[in-house]
Amino acid sequence: MYALSSAQMRALEDRCAEAGIRGFTLMENAGRAAALAINGTIPVKGKKCVVFCGSGNNGGDGFIVAAELKKLGAEVQVILCFDLPKGRTAREAYEKAYAAEVPMVDLAISPYGCELAMSGVDIVVDAIFGTGFHGELPARAKAACKMINSAIAAVFALDLPSGVETDSFRSDADCVRADFTVVFDSLKPSHIMPLTAKLCGNICIVDIGIPSEFKENLTYRYALVNEALASSFLPVRALDSNKHDHGYLLLIAGSRDYIGAAVMASEGAKRSGVGYVCVASVDEVCRMVASKSPECVFLRLDENENGRMDLLSFGRLQKAMERATAICIGPGLGIDDDTRALFASVLENAKCPVIIDADGINILSENINVLDSVTVPVVLTPHIGEMARLLAVDSQSILNDRYELVGNFAKRYGVTVVCKGYRTFTAPAAMGAYMNTTGNAGLAKAGSGDLLSGIIGALLAQGLAPEKAASAGVYYHGKAADLCQAELGQMYMQPMDVAHYLSKAYPKL
Numbered sequence: 001m002y003a004l005s006s007a008q009m010r011a012l013e014d015r016c017a018e019a020g021i022r023g024f025t026l027m028e029n030a031g032r033a034a035a036l037a038i039n040g041t042i043p044v045k046g047k048k049c050v051v052f053c054g055s056g057n058n059g060g061d062g063f064i065v066a067a068e069l070k071k072l073g074a075e076v077q078v079i080l081c082f083d084l085p086k087g088r089t090a091r092e093a094y095e096k097a098y099a100a101e102v103p104m105v106d107l108a109i110s111p112y113g114c115e116l117a118m119s120g121v122d123i124v125v126d127a128i129f130g131t132g133f134h135g136e137l138p139a140r141a142k143a144a145c146k147m148i149n150s151a152i153a154a155v156f157a158l159d160l161p162s163g164v165e166t167d168s169f170r171s172d173a174d175c176v177r178a179d180f181t182v183v184f185d186s187l188k189p190s191h192i193m194p195l196t197a198k199l200c201g202n203i204c205i206v207d208i209g210i211p212s213e214f215k216e217n218l219t220y221r222y223a224l225v226n227e228a229l230a231s232s233f234l235p236v237r238a239l240d241s242n243k244h245d246h247g248y249l250l251l252i253a254g255s256r257d258y259i260g261a262a263v264m265a266s267e268g269a270k271r272s273g274v275g276y277v278c279v280a281s282v283d284e285v286c287r288m289v290a291s292k293s294p295e296c297v298f299l300r301l302d303e304n305e306n307g308r309m310d311l312l313s314f315g316r317l318q319k320a321m322e323r324a325t326a327i328c329i330g331p332g333l334g335i336d337d338d339t340r341a342l343f344a345s346v347l348e349n350a351k352c353p354v355i356i357d358a359d360g361i362n363i364l365s366e367n368i369n370v371l372d373s374v375t376v377p378v379v380l381t382p383h384i385g386e387m388a389r390l391l392a393v394d395s396q397s398i399l400n401d402r403y404e405l406v407g408n409f410a411k412r413y414g415v416t417v418v419c420k421g422y423r424t425f426t427a428p429a430a431m432g433a434y435m436n437t438t439g440n441a442g443l444a445k446a447g448s449g450d451l452l453s454g455i456i457g458a459l460l461a462q463g464l465a466p467e468k469a470a471s472a473g474v475y476y477h478g479k480a481a482d483l484c485q486a487e488l489g490q491m492y493m494q495p496m497d498v499a500h501y502l503s504k505a506y507p508k509l
Protein backbone atom coordinates (compact mmCIF):
# COMPACT_ATOMS: atom_id res chain seq x y z
CA MET A 1 0.00 0.00 0.00
CA TYR A 2 1.34 3.42 -0.90
CA ALA A 3 0.91 6.89 0.55
CA LEU A 4 0.44 9.94 -1.63
CA SER A 5 1.87 13.36 -0.89
CA SER A 6 -0.26 16.52 -0.87
CA ALA A 7 1.23 17.50 -4.24
CA GLN A 8 0.29 14.11 -5.69
CA MET A 9 -3.27 14.52 -4.38
CA ARG A 10 -3.50 17.97 -5.99
CA ALA A 11 -2.16 16.55 -9.25
CA LEU A 12 -4.81 13.81 -9.13
CA GLU A 13 -7.49 16.43 -8.58
CA ASP A 14 -6.20 18.32 -11.65
CA ARG A 15 -6.18 15.12 -13.66
CA CYS A 16 -9.80 14.52 -12.64
CA ALA A 17 -10.68 18.07 -13.73
CA GLU A 18 -9.08 17.46 -17.13
CA ALA A 19 -11.15 14.29 -17.45
CA GLY A 20 -14.31 16.26 -16.69
CA ILE A 21 -14.73 15.08 -13.07
CA ARG A 22 -15.66 18.21 -11.13
CA GLY A 23 -13.99 19.12 -7.85
CA PHE A 24 -17.43 19.38 -6.31
CA THR A 25 -18.27 15.83 -7.36
CA LEU A 26 -15.15 14.58 -5.54
CA MET A 27 -16.05 16.70 -2.54
CA GLU A 28 -19.59 15.36 -2.48
CA ASN A 29 -18.29 11.81 -2.80
CA ALA A 30 -15.82 12.46 0.02
CA GLY A 31 -18.43 14.02 2.31
CA ARG A 32 -20.99 11.28 1.66
CA ALA A 33 -18.46 8.49 2.14
CA ALA A 34 -17.26 10.10 5.37
CA ALA A 35 -20.82 10.44 6.71
CA LEU A 36 -21.46 6.78 5.91
CA ALA A 37 -18.17 5.77 7.58
CA ILE A 38 -19.14 7.76 10.69
CA ASN A 39 -22.63 6.25 10.72
CA GLY A 40 -21.12 2.80 10.24
CA THR A 41 -18.95 3.34 13.32
CA ILE A 42 -21.51 5.07 15.54
CA PRO A 43 -25.11 5.10 14.26
CA VAL A 44 -25.84 8.83 14.20
CA LYS A 45 -29.63 8.86 14.37
CA GLY A 46 -30.67 11.04 17.31
CA LYS A 47 -27.02 11.81 18.16
CA LYS A 48 -25.73 15.32 18.69
CA CYS A 49 -23.03 16.06 16.10
CA VAL A 50 -20.86 19.15 15.70
CA VAL A 51 -18.82 19.74 12.54
CA PHE A 52 -15.92 22.23 12.77
CA CYS A 53 -15.39 23.71 9.30
CA GLY A 54 -12.39 25.65 7.99
CA SER A 55 -12.58 27.86 4.92
CA GLY A 56 -10.70 25.56 2.50
CA ASN A 57 -11.74 22.37 0.78
CA ASN A 58 -11.44 20.29 3.96
CA GLY A 59 -14.09 22.63 5.38
CA GLY A 60 -16.05 22.01 2.17
CA ASP A 61 -16.04 18.29 2.91
CA GLY A 62 -17.25 19.18 6.40
CA PHE A 63 -20.31 21.02 5.04
CA ILE A 64 -21.27 17.97 2.97
CA VAL A 65 -20.77 15.69 5.98
CA ALA A 66 -23.01 17.99 8.06
CA ALA A 67 -25.80 17.87 5.45
CA GLU A 68 -25.47 14.09 5.11
CA LEU A 69 -25.44 13.44 8.86
CA LYS A 70 -28.60 15.52 9.13
CA LYS A 71 -30.19 13.36 6.43
CA LEU A 72 -29.23 10.29 8.49
CA GLY A 73 -31.18 11.65 11.43
CA ALA A 74 -28.47 13.31 13.50
CA GLU A 75 -28.90 16.63 15.29
CA VAL A 76 -26.13 18.56 13.54
CA GLN A 77 -24.54 21.96 13.99
CA VAL A 78 -21.62 23.51 12.12
CA ILE A 79 -19.02 25.69 13.85
CA LEU A 80 -17.44 28.09 11.36
CA CYS A 81 -13.84 28.49 12.41
CA PHE A 82 -12.97 31.13 9.83
CA ASP A 83 -14.74 33.19 7.19
CA LEU A 84 -17.08 31.51 4.74
CA PRO A 85 -15.20 29.60 2.03
CA LYS A 86 -13.94 31.69 -0.85
CA GLY A 87 -13.10 28.83 -3.20
CA ARG A 88 -15.93 27.90 -5.56
CA THR A 89 -16.08 24.22 -4.68
CA ALA A 90 -16.14 24.65 -0.91
CA ARG A 91 -18.58 27.54 -1.31
CA GLU A 92 -20.94 25.23 -3.20
CA ALA A 93 -20.67 22.74 -0.33
CA TYR A 94 -21.42 25.48 2.19
CA GLU A 95 -24.52 26.40 0.19
CA LYS A 96 -25.62 22.80 0.27
CA ALA A 97 -25.41 22.68 4.06
CA TYR A 98 -27.17 26.05 4.25
CA ALA A 99 -29.95 24.78 1.96
CA ALA A 100 -30.25 21.69 4.17
CA GLU A 101 -30.85 24.11 7.07
CA VAL A 102 -27.91 22.94 9.10
CA PRO A 103 -27.55 25.49 11.94
CA MET A 104 -24.19 27.31 11.88
CA VAL A 105 -22.43 29.30 14.54
CA ASP A 106 -19.36 31.47 14.01
CA LEU A 107 -16.47 30.90 16.42
CA ALA A 108 -15.27 34.52 16.17
CA ILE A 109 -18.69 36.09 16.67
CA SER A 110 -20.21 33.70 19.18
CA PRO A 111 -17.77 31.69 21.31
CA TYR A 112 -20.60 31.14 23.78
CA GLY A 113 -22.84 29.75 21.02
CA CYS A 114 -20.05 27.33 20.17
CA GLU A 115 -19.74 26.20 23.79
CA LEU A 116 -23.47 25.62 23.85
CA ALA A 117 -23.25 23.62 20.62
CA MET A 118 -20.56 21.46 22.20
CA SER A 119 -22.38 20.73 25.42
CA GLY A 120 -23.51 17.11 25.48
CA VAL A 121 -22.10 16.48 22.02
CA ASP A 122 -21.75 12.82 20.95
CA ILE A 123 -19.81 13.10 17.70
CA VAL A 124 -17.35 15.80 16.64
CA VAL A 125 -16.18 16.10 13.04
CA ASP A 126 -12.93 17.93 12.42
CA ALA A 127 -12.94 19.63 9.01
CA ILE A 128 -10.74 22.63 9.81
CA PHE A 129 -7.63 21.75 7.82
CA GLY A 130 -6.71 18.79 5.63
CA THR A 131 -3.86 18.30 3.19
CA GLY A 132 -3.49 22.06 2.67
CA PHE A 133 -2.16 22.62 6.21
CA HIS A 134 1.42 23.48 6.98
CA GLY A 135 3.21 25.36 9.76
CA GLU A 136 1.40 26.36 12.93
CA LEU A 137 -2.28 26.56 13.69
CA PRO A 138 -3.62 30.11 13.72
CA ALA A 139 -5.08 31.25 17.08
CA ARG A 140 -8.69 30.63 16.15
CA ALA A 141 -7.94 27.12 14.92
CA LYS A 142 -6.01 26.42 18.13
CA ALA A 143 -9.09 27.44 20.13
CA ALA A 144 -11.24 25.15 17.99
CA CYS A 145 -8.82 22.22 18.35
CA LYS A 146 -8.78 22.67 22.12
CA MET A 147 -12.59 22.50 22.16
CA ILE A 148 -12.47 19.33 20.06
CA ASN A 149 -9.79 17.67 22.19
CA SER A 150 -11.57 18.44 25.46
CA ALA A 151 -14.96 17.17 24.29
CA ILE A 152 -16.20 13.91 25.75
CA ALA A 153 -17.22 12.65 22.33
CA ALA A 154 -15.96 10.53 19.45
CA VAL A 155 -13.75 12.69 17.24
CA PHE A 156 -13.71 11.98 13.50
CA ALA A 157 -11.09 13.85 11.48
CA LEU A 158 -11.68 14.31 7.77
CA ASP A 159 -8.63 13.28 5.75
CA LEU A 160 -6.17 14.35 8.49
CA PRO A 161 -6.47 15.67 12.03
CA SER A 162 -6.25 19.46 11.73
CA GLY A 163 -2.80 20.75 12.58
CA VAL A 164 -0.98 17.69 11.21
CA GLU A 165 1.16 18.29 8.13
CA THR A 166 0.64 15.86 5.26
CA ASP A 167 4.14 15.16 4.05
CA SER A 168 6.25 15.45 7.17
CA PHE A 169 6.28 14.17 10.73
CA ARG A 170 5.28 17.61 11.98
CA SER A 171 2.17 18.64 13.83
CA ASP A 172 1.13 21.65 15.87
CA ALA A 173 1.19 20.99 19.63
CA ASP A 174 -2.53 21.82 19.77
CA CYS A 175 -3.54 19.71 16.78
CA VAL A 176 -6.65 17.55 16.86
CA ARG A 177 -6.21 14.13 18.44
CA ALA A 178 -8.71 12.03 16.56
CA ASP A 179 -10.35 8.77 17.52
CA PHE A 180 -10.99 8.04 13.84
CA THR A 181 -9.69 9.54 10.63
CA VAL A 182 -11.64 9.13 7.41
CA VAL A 183 -8.95 9.20 4.73
CA PHE A 184 -9.89 10.33 1.23
CA ASP A 185 -8.74 8.07 -1.61
CA SER A 186 -5.21 7.26 -0.36
CA LEU A 187 -3.13 7.27 2.77
CA LYS A 188 -0.88 10.30 3.12
CA PRO A 189 2.65 10.05 4.57
CA SER A 190 1.58 11.45 7.95
CA HIS A 191 -0.98 8.66 8.38
CA ILE A 192 1.88 6.17 8.50
CA MET A 193 4.64 8.13 10.20
CA PRO A 194 4.89 7.09 13.83
CA LEU A 195 4.53 10.42 15.58
CA THR A 196 1.63 11.64 13.48
CA ALA A 197 -0.01 8.21 12.98
CA LYS A 198 -0.78 8.22 16.70
CA LEU A 199 -2.84 11.40 16.25
CA CYS A 200 -5.09 9.81 13.60
CA GLY A 201 -6.67 7.07 15.73
CA ASN A 202 -8.32 4.33 13.67
CA ILE A 203 -8.05 4.92 9.98
CA CYS A 204 -10.76 4.28 7.43
CA ILE A 205 -9.88 4.87 3.77
CA VAL A 206 -12.81 5.79 1.52
CA ASP A 207 -13.15 5.92 -2.23
CA ILE A 208 -14.05 9.38 -3.54
CA GLY A 209 -14.29 8.52 -7.22
CA ILE A 210 -10.75 9.19 -8.46
CA PRO A 211 -10.24 6.62 -11.27
CA SER A 212 -7.60 4.12 -10.15
CA GLU A 213 -5.84 4.22 -13.53
CA PHE A 214 -4.85 7.83 -12.76
CA LYS A 215 -2.60 6.45 -10.03
CA GLU A 216 -0.89 3.77 -12.05
CA ASN A 217 2.15 5.77 -13.14
CA LEU A 218 2.73 7.79 -10.01
CA THR A 219 6.19 7.74 -8.51
CA TYR A 220 5.22 6.82 -5.00
CA ARG A 221 7.21 8.34 -2.20
CA TYR A 222 6.02 6.20 0.68
CA ALA A 223 5.11 2.56 0.69
CA LEU A 224 3.51 0.98 3.71
CA VAL A 225 5.08 -2.45 3.83
CA ASN A 226 2.40 -5.06 4.35
CA GLU A 227 2.29 -8.79 3.59
CA ALA A 228 1.36 -8.28 -0.05
CA LEU A 229 4.27 -5.96 -0.73
CA ALA A 230 6.86 -7.81 1.37
CA SER A 231 6.00 -11.21 -0.08
CA SER A 232 6.19 -9.80 -3.60
CA PHE A 233 9.83 -8.91 -2.87
CA LEU A 234 10.89 -12.37 -1.71
CA PRO A 235 13.10 -14.51 -3.95
CA VAL A 236 11.53 -17.28 -5.99
CA ARG A 237 12.85 -20.80 -5.37
CA ALA A 238 12.90 -22.76 -8.59
CA LEU A 239 11.85 -26.40 -8.39
CA ASP A 240 15.19 -27.59 -9.71
CA SER A 241 17.43 -25.17 -7.82
CA ASN A 242 20.49 -26.15 -5.79
CA LYS A 243 22.36 -24.41 -2.97
CA HIS A 244 24.58 -22.51 -5.40
CA ASP A 245 21.51 -20.83 -6.86
CA HIS A 246 20.55 -19.26 -3.54
CA GLY A 247 23.53 -17.12 -2.83
CA TYR A 248 26.54 -17.08 -0.55
CA LEU A 249 26.49 -14.76 2.42
CA LEU A 250 29.82 -13.87 3.95
CA LEU A 251 29.16 -12.83 7.53
CA ILE A 252 32.08 -10.96 9.07
CA ALA A 253 31.01 -10.72 12.68
CA GLY A 254 31.92 -11.33 16.30
CA SER A 255 34.90 -10.97 18.59
CA ARG A 256 35.96 -12.46 21.93
CA ASP A 257 33.64 -10.07 23.85
CA TYR A 258 30.74 -10.35 21.40
CA ILE A 259 30.36 -13.99 20.54
CA GLY A 260 26.56 -14.02 20.47
CA ALA A 261 26.22 -11.35 17.76
CA ALA A 262 27.56 -13.75 15.14
CA VAL A 263 25.32 -16.53 16.48
CA MET A 264 22.20 -14.42 16.06
CA ALA A 265 23.17 -12.94 12.70
CA SER A 266 23.94 -16.40 11.31
CA GLU A 267 20.66 -17.73 12.71
CA GLY A 268 18.71 -14.96 10.93
CA ALA A 269 20.63 -15.60 7.72
CA LYS A 270 20.34 -19.37 7.59
CA ARG A 271 16.58 -19.16 8.27
CA SER A 272 16.07 -16.77 5.34
CA GLY A 273 16.63 -18.92 2.30
CA VAL A 274 20.30 -18.33 1.52
CA GLY A 275 22.32 -21.24 0.03
CA TYR A 276 25.46 -20.73 2.17
CA VAL A 277 26.32 -18.78 5.26
CA CYS A 278 30.06 -18.40 5.71
CA VAL A 279 31.05 -16.97 9.08
CA ALA A 280 34.39 -15.18 9.15
CA SER A 281 35.55 -14.58 12.70
CA VAL A 282 37.98 -15.44 15.46
CA ASP A 283 38.21 -19.07 16.55
CA GLU A 284 36.03 -18.84 19.67
CA VAL A 285 33.19 -17.23 17.72
CA CYS A 286 33.42 -19.84 14.96
CA ARG A 287 33.24 -22.62 17.55
CA MET A 288 30.19 -21.12 19.19
CA VAL A 289 28.36 -20.55 15.89
CA ALA A 290 29.24 -24.10 14.79
CA SER A 291 27.69 -25.51 17.96
CA LYS A 292 24.43 -23.67 17.24
CA SER A 293 24.49 -23.75 13.44
CA PRO A 294 26.32 -26.74 12.02
CA GLU A 295 24.99 -25.71 8.60
CA CYS A 296 27.34 -22.74 8.42
CA VAL A 297 30.81 -22.83 6.90
CA PHE A 298 33.70 -21.00 8.55
CA LEU A 299 36.69 -18.86 7.88
CA ARG A 300 38.81 -18.70 11.03
CA LEU A 301 40.78 -15.49 11.28
CA ASP A 302 43.65 -14.79 13.66
CA GLU A 303 42.83 -13.02 16.85
CA ASN A 304 44.63 -9.85 17.93
CA GLU A 305 45.43 -8.96 21.54
CA ASN A 306 41.94 -7.42 21.94
CA GLY A 307 40.21 -10.61 20.91
CA ARG A 308 39.21 -9.10 17.57
CA MET A 309 40.01 -10.12 14.03
CA ASP A 310 43.60 -9.47 13.07
CA LEU A 311 44.20 -7.52 9.90
CA LEU A 312 47.06 -9.76 8.93
CA SER A 313 44.62 -12.57 8.25
CA PHE A 314 42.65 -10.42 5.87
CA GLY A 315 44.26 -12.09 2.86
CA ARG A 316 42.27 -15.22 3.74
CA LEU A 317 39.04 -13.28 3.45
CA GLN A 318 39.74 -12.31 -0.15
CA LYS A 319 38.83 -15.72 -1.53
CA ALA A 320 35.55 -15.83 0.36
CA MET A 321 34.84 -12.29 -0.82
CA GLU A 322 35.28 -13.40 -4.41
CA ARG A 323 32.69 -16.09 -3.89
CA ALA A 324 30.20 -14.04 -1.83
CA THR A 325 26.99 -12.74 -3.36
CA ALA A 326 26.55 -10.48 -0.32
CA ILE A 327 28.64 -9.49 2.67
CA CYS A 328 27.33 -8.61 6.10
CA ILE A 329 29.88 -6.84 8.26
CA GLY A 330 29.67 -5.36 11.72
CA PRO A 331 27.75 -7.35 14.35
CA GLY A 332 29.97 -7.75 17.41
CA LEU A 333 33.09 -6.73 15.48
CA GLY A 334 34.49 -4.37 18.12
CA ILE A 335 36.46 -1.27 17.22
CA ASP A 336 40.25 -1.00 17.10
CA ASP A 337 42.83 -0.25 14.42
CA ASP A 338 42.65 -3.81 13.07
CA THR A 339 38.87 -3.87 12.66
CA ARG A 340 38.97 -0.34 11.20
CA ALA A 341 41.48 -1.45 8.57
CA LEU A 342 39.58 -4.68 7.97
CA PHE A 343 36.37 -2.75 7.46
CA ALA A 344 38.00 -0.29 5.04
CA SER A 345 39.54 -3.13 3.10
CA VAL A 346 36.24 -4.99 2.80
CA LEU A 347 34.50 -1.89 1.49
CA GLU A 348 37.30 -1.26 -0.96
CA ASN A 349 37.46 -4.80 -2.32
CA ALA A 350 33.84 -5.93 -2.21
CA LYS A 351 32.34 -6.98 -5.51
CA CYS A 352 28.86 -7.69 -4.18
CA PRO A 353 26.27 -5.82 -2.06
CA VAL A 354 27.36 -5.11 1.50
CA ILE A 355 25.20 -4.70 4.57
CA ILE A 356 26.87 -2.73 7.35
CA ASP A 357 25.56 -3.06 10.89
CA ALA A 358 26.50 -2.24 14.49
CA ASP A 359 30.27 -1.66 14.89
CA GLY A 360 30.55 -1.42 11.11
CA ILE A 361 28.29 1.64 11.33
CA ASN A 362 30.28 3.05 14.22
CA ILE A 363 33.51 2.69 12.25
CA LEU A 364 31.83 4.23 9.23
CA SER A 365 30.67 7.23 11.24
CA GLU A 366 34.32 8.10 11.96
CA ASN A 367 34.75 8.81 8.25
CA ILE A 368 31.50 8.77 6.40
CA ASN A 369 33.06 10.00 3.17
CA VAL A 370 34.53 6.56 2.46
CA LEU A 371 31.06 5.80 1.08
CA ASP A 372 31.82 8.14 -1.81
CA SER A 373 34.36 5.70 -3.22
CA VAL A 374 32.26 2.55 -2.73
CA THR A 375 30.89 1.18 -5.99
CA VAL A 376 28.76 -1.75 -4.76
CA PRO A 377 25.24 -1.40 -3.29
CA VAL A 378 25.37 -0.70 0.45
CA VAL A 379 22.68 -1.19 3.10
CA LEU A 380 23.11 0.45 6.51
CA THR A 381 21.01 -0.66 9.47
CA PRO A 382 21.46 1.99 12.19
CA HIS A 383 19.26 2.38 15.24
CA ILE A 384 18.46 5.96 16.21
CA GLY A 385 21.70 6.40 18.22
CA GLU A 386 23.85 5.06 15.37
CA MET A 387 21.97 7.21 12.86
CA ALA A 388 22.69 10.24 15.05
CA ARG A 389 26.39 9.33 14.99
CA LEU A 390 26.35 8.94 11.20
CA LEU A 391 24.76 12.34 10.80
CA ALA A 392 26.73 13.94 13.64
CA VAL A 393 23.54 15.24 15.28
CA ASP A 394 21.81 14.32 18.54
CA SER A 395 19.26 11.51 18.77
CA GLN A 396 16.36 13.87 19.39
CA SER A 397 16.97 15.60 16.05
CA ILE A 398 16.68 12.22 14.35
CA LEU A 399 13.46 11.46 16.18
CA ASN A 400 12.05 14.84 15.16
CA ASP A 401 13.02 14.68 11.55
CA ARG A 402 14.06 11.18 10.66
CA TYR A 403 12.29 10.99 7.31
CA GLU A 404 13.95 14.04 5.86
CA LEU A 405 17.34 13.55 7.51
CA VAL A 406 17.58 9.85 6.74
CA GLY A 407 16.10 10.24 3.26
CA ASN A 408 18.57 12.98 2.37
CA PHE A 409 21.47 10.98 3.82
CA ALA A 410 20.51 7.92 1.75
CA LYS A 411 20.38 10.00 -1.42
CA ARG A 412 23.55 11.96 -0.66
CA TYR A 413 25.65 8.80 -0.17
CA GLY A 414 23.79 6.55 -2.59
CA VAL A 415 23.04 3.91 0.09
CA THR A 416 19.92 2.23 1.45
CA VAL A 417 19.35 3.14 5.07
CA VAL A 418 17.22 1.09 7.45
CA CYS A 419 16.52 3.44 10.35
CA LYS A 420 15.48 1.05 13.11
CA GLY A 421 12.94 1.79 15.82
CA TYR A 422 9.18 2.00 16.18
CA ARG A 423 7.90 1.72 12.58
CA THR A 424 11.34 1.08 11.10
CA PHE A 425 11.80 3.18 8.01
CA THR A 426 13.84 2.20 4.96
CA ALA A 427 15.15 4.96 2.73
CA PRO A 428 16.53 3.75 -0.59
CA ALA A 429 19.27 5.57 -2.44
CA ALA A 430 16.74 6.57 -5.09
CA MET A 431 13.20 7.91 -4.65
CA GLY A 432 10.79 6.71 -2.07
CA ALA A 433 10.64 5.23 1.40
CA TYR A 434 9.27 2.09 3.01
CA MET A 435 7.45 2.27 6.31
CA ASN A 436 7.24 -0.98 8.21
CA THR A 437 4.05 -2.13 9.90
CA THR A 438 5.26 -5.08 11.99
CA GLY A 439 7.27 -5.52 15.17
CA ASN A 440 6.78 -4.76 18.82
CA ALA A 441 8.67 -3.60 21.89
CA GLY A 442 9.74 -7.19 22.60
CA LEU A 443 12.39 -6.54 19.94
CA ALA A 444 13.90 -3.79 22.05
CA LYS A 445 16.59 -6.18 23.34
CA ALA A 446 20.24 -6.81 22.52
CA GLY A 447 20.59 -9.21 19.63
CA SER A 448 17.49 -8.23 17.65
CA GLY A 449 19.57 -6.07 15.33
CA ASP A 450 22.07 -8.89 14.72
CA LEU A 451 19.21 -11.18 13.75
CA LEU A 452 17.88 -8.54 11.35
CA SER A 453 21.23 -7.93 9.69
CA GLY A 454 21.53 -11.67 9.05
CA ILE A 455 18.05 -11.77 7.52
CA ILE A 456 18.68 -8.78 5.25
CA GLY A 457 22.12 -10.14 4.34
CA ALA A 458 20.58 -13.46 3.31
CA LEU A 459 17.98 -11.72 1.12
CA LEU A 460 20.66 -9.53 -0.46
CA ALA A 461 22.75 -12.63 -1.13
CA GLN A 462 19.80 -14.12 -3.02
CA GLY A 463 19.86 -11.19 -5.40
CA LEU A 464 17.15 -8.91 -4.07
CA ALA A 465 17.57 -5.20 -4.75
CA PRO A 466 18.85 -3.44 -1.60
CA GLU A 467 15.61 -1.63 -0.76
CA LYS A 468 13.59 -4.84 -1.30
CA ALA A 469 15.93 -6.98 0.79
CA ALA A 470 15.89 -4.32 3.50
CA SER A 471 12.16 -3.63 3.64
CA ALA A 472 11.14 -7.30 3.29
CA GLY A 473 13.75 -8.29 5.91
CA VAL A 474 12.45 -5.70 8.33
CA TYR A 475 8.87 -6.79 7.69
CA TYR A 476 9.44 -10.53 8.31
CA HIS A 477 11.72 -9.88 11.29
CA GLY A 478 8.90 -7.80 12.80
CA LYS A 479 6.22 -10.31 11.82
CA ALA A 480 8.19 -13.13 13.45
CA ALA A 481 8.46 -10.93 16.57
CA ASP A 482 4.69 -10.36 16.55
CA LEU A 483 4.01 -14.10 16.30
CA CYS A 484 6.59 -14.73 19.00
CA GLN A 485 5.06 -12.09 21.27
CA ALA A 486 1.62 -13.66 20.89
CA GLU A 487 2.90 -16.92 22.37
CA LEU A 488 5.83 -15.97 24.59
CA GLY A 489 5.08 -12.36 25.54
CA GLN A 490 7.28 -9.28 25.19
CA MET A 491 9.00 -9.67 28.55
CA TYR A 492 10.20 -13.21 27.96
CA MET A 493 10.91 -13.35 24.24
CA GLN A 494 14.51 -13.32 23.02
CA PRO A 495 15.97 -12.74 19.55
CA MET A 496 16.70 -16.46 19.15
CA ASP A 497 13.00 -17.15 19.87
CA VAL A 498 12.11 -14.62 17.19
CA ALA A 499 14.34 -16.48 14.73
CA HIS A 500 12.31 -19.60 15.45
CA TYR A 501 9.08 -17.79 14.48
CA LEU A 502 10.49 -16.90 11.06
CA SER A 503 9.15 -20.34 10.23
CA LYS A 504 5.59 -19.06 10.65
CA ALA A 505 6.33 -15.56 9.36
CA TYR A 506 7.63 -16.39 5.89
CA PRO A 507 5.01 -17.46 3.35
CA LYS A 508 4.96 -21.17 2.65
CA LEU A 509 6.23 -21.46 -0.88
Ligand SMILES: NC(=O)C1=CN([C@@H]2O[C@H](COP(=O)(O)OP(=O)(O)OC[C@H]3O[C@@H](n4cnc5c(N)ncnc54)[C@H](O)[C@@H]3O)[C@@H](O)[C@H]2O)[C@@H](O)CC1
Pocket residue numbers: 009010012013026027030054055056057058059060061128129130131132133134135136137138158159160184208
Ligand atom coordinates in the same frame (compact mmCIF):
# COMPACT_ATOMS: atom_id res chain seq x y z
N1 LIG B 1 -7.31 16.52 -3.45
C1 LIG B 1 -8.50 16.04 -3.74
O1 LIG B 1 -8.63 15.37 -4.72
C2 LIG B 1 -9.67 16.34 -2.87
C3 LIG B 1 -9.51 17.07 -1.70
N2 LIG B 1 -10.51 17.26 -0.85
C4 LIG B 1 -10.27 17.96 0.41
O2 LIG B 1 -9.48 19.08 0.25
C5 LIG B 1 -8.52 19.11 1.31
C6 LIG B 1 -7.44 20.04 0.93
O3 LIG B 1 -8.04 21.30 0.78
P1 LIG B 1 -7.24 22.65 0.65
O4 LIG B 1 -6.12 22.48 -0.28
O5 LIG B 1 -8.25 23.67 0.34
O6 LIG B 1 -6.60 22.86 2.07
P2 LIG B 1 -7.18 22.76 3.55
O7 LIG B 1 -8.66 22.77 3.54
O8 LIG B 1 -6.48 21.66 4.21
O9 LIG B 1 -6.65 24.13 4.18
C7 LIG B 1 -7.22 25.35 3.74
C8 LIG B 1 -6.18 26.39 3.50
O10 LIG B 1 -5.57 26.76 4.72
C9 LIG B 1 -4.40 27.43 4.43
N3 LIG B 1 -3.39 27.12 5.47
C10 LIG B 1 -2.47 26.14 5.46
N4 LIG B 1 -1.72 26.18 6.58
C11 LIG B 1 -2.19 27.20 7.30
C12 LIG B 1 -1.81 27.76 8.55
N5 LIG B 1 -0.81 27.25 9.27
N6 LIG B 1 -2.49 28.85 9.00
C13 LIG B 1 -3.50 29.36 8.27
N7 LIG B 1 -3.90 28.89 7.08
C14 LIG B 1 -3.25 27.82 6.60
C15 LIG B 1 -3.93 26.99 3.07
O11 LIG B 1 -3.88 28.11 2.24
C16 LIG B 1 -5.00 26.01 2.65
O12 LIG B 1 -5.29 26.06 1.30
C17 LIG B 1 -8.21 17.65 1.51
O13 LIG B 1 -7.64 17.38 2.74
C18 LIG B 1 -9.60 17.05 1.41
O14 LIG B 1 -10.24 17.12 2.66
C19 LIG B 1 -11.83 16.69 -1.05
O15 LIG B 1 -12.73 17.74 -1.16
C20 LIG B 1 -11.96 15.77 -2.18
C21 LIG B 1 -11.01 15.88 -3.29
Ligand SMILES: [K+]
Pocket residue numbers: 058126127128129130157158159160161162
Ligand atom coordinates in the same frame (compact mmCIF):
# COMPACT_ATOMS: atom_id res chain seq x y z
K1 LIG C 1 -9.37 17.69 9.21
